[in-house]
Amino acid sequence: xxxxxxxxxxxxxxxxxxxxxxxxxxxxxxxxxxxxxxxxxxxxxxxxxxxxxxxxxxxxxxxxxxxxxxxxxxxxxxxxxxxxxxxxxxxxxxxxxxxxxxxxxxxxxxxxxxxxxxxxxxxxxxxxxxxxxxxxxxxxxxxxxxxxxxxxxxxxxxxxxxxxx
Ligand code: HEC
Numbered sequence: 001x002x003x004x005x006x007x008x009x010x011x012x013x014x015x016x017x018x019x020x021x022x023x024x025x026x027x028x029x030x031x032x033x034x035x036x037x038x039x040x041x042x043x044x045x046x047x048x049x050x051x052x053x054x055x056x057x058x059x060x061x062x063x064x065x066x067x068x069x070x071x072x073x074x075x076x077x078x079x080x081x082x083x084x085x086x087x088x089x090x091x092x093x094x095x096x097x098x099x100x101x102x103x104x105x106x107x108x109x110x111x112x113x114x115x116x117x118x119x120x121x122x123x124x125x126x127x128x129x130x131x132x133x134x135x136x137x138x139x140x141x142x143x144x145x146x147x148x149x150x151x152x153x154x155x156x157x158x159x160x161x162x163x164x165x
Contacts, residue, residue, distance in 0.1 A: 033125025042082070050062075062129065064083055068148065072153040075142045080135070083130065098122075
């Protein structure tokens, strides 16, 4: 095979890959999405009580968001209800949303590295789970009072540093 042929073969592969905008829906995609959500830790924040119960939350409640806020210099954020958020979005819109910069402690820079196929699988899993639960409280900017419990993530001076001062 000449260099030119090899190059064109590569082009064709790239073009074919680029033209596959949506991943296949179905049981395989949903199972893959469930697996990814489980190992990537999405439930840790987006499912109520998941972390304190070591994951002992029925799947019907998975990814329905949380009213436990995370406070830091960024204000107070709440993990949104992903099962409601995904409603009405196309797969491409979901993938674009998942790659947006977000406030802490959402590890958006990790999610951004997921392949289209993996983000698509999560999309199909969320759609398969269906809408459930309520919308999470809205983001509150720094200095704004909130009516929910929250975890204070403000870095503190170490106890030992205070003790020896
Ligand atoms: C450490 C807690 C945490 C983990 C783990 C986490 N999230 Fe989030 N997520 C959040 C918070 C908090 C927000 C809201 C950020 C904001 O207000 O800007 C958020 C926002 C989002 C949004 C944006 C929704 C919107 O309407 O704008 C998406 C999508 C999302 N998360 C998906 C995921 C997925 C998928 C995973 C697993 C790979 C995951 N998150 C893991 C805390 C987390």
